[in-house]
Amino acid sequence: MKPADTRIYLASKSPRRRELLRQIGVDFELLMLRDQSPRGGPDVSEEVHPGERAGDYVVRVTREKAEYAAQIMLLRRLPVRPVLAADTTVVIDDRILGKPADRNEAMDMLRLLSGRTHQVITSVALHHDDQLHQLTQVSEVSFATLTKDMMRAYCNTSEPYDKAGGYGVQGLASVFISRIDGSYTGIMGLPLHETAQLLGRAGISVL
Structure with a gap:
């Protein structure tokens, strides 16, 4: 039986992560990080440090998101609850693919992924009782060879532009994917087993 108060804060703008938490019955409130803060720039920078490997990058950004959101909770004097944050990156040839800025960049990403296997790395962190717990999940995704018409048609939709790597596994891009080794929900942005x-660890059971 669940305890009376199992609500958490979710520090993420991703509608996929909200959907996945609801799927397993987790009650949450959004604790949004800003893309533009008064001091300039986002609350948590997602820029890659020089020489930073993809796995280290996604772990660092996730940790910083969880820690910053926990600070906001205290500064705003909100009810103290566990804070969940996550970050997902797509990696191919040791290159980190973020969210495409425009159609040309989305097309470039699809050309790079076409006919090849890439990694999707998602790290999840939970800040609770002044401690940070974190797990990282890695999946491999294989794309079929894509024609120019297929890539153009996909880039004519809204799907590529708010997703790492320029595609969403749960949407139209599912027809591009010939094989997955790993966690489907991890590729969506929140691996539910690890979550x-x-x-x-915070005393919240989903069953």
Whole structure:
């Protein structure tokens, strides 16, 4: 039986992460980080440090998001609850693919992924009782060879532009994917197995 108060804060703008938390019955409130703060720039920078490897990058950004959101909770004197944050990156040839800025960049990403296998790395962090618990999940995704018409048609939709790597596994791009090794929900942006493990450390059971 669940305890009376199992609500958490979710420090993410991603509608996919909200959907996945609802899927496993987690009650949450949004604790949004800003893209533009009064001091200039985002609350948490997602720029890659020189020489930073993809796995280290996604772990660092996720940790910083969780820690910053926990600070906001205290500064605003909000009810103290666990804070969940996550970050996802797509990697191919040791190159980190973020969200495409425009159609040309989205097309470039699809050309790079076409006919090849890439990695999707998602890290999840839970800040609770002044401690940070974090797990990272890595999946491999294989794309079929894409024609120019397929790539153009996909880039004519709204799907590529708010997703790392320029595609969403749960949408139209599912027809591009010939094989997945790993976590489907991790590729969506929140690996539910790892997330449930972290929530358990805060005394929140999803079953």
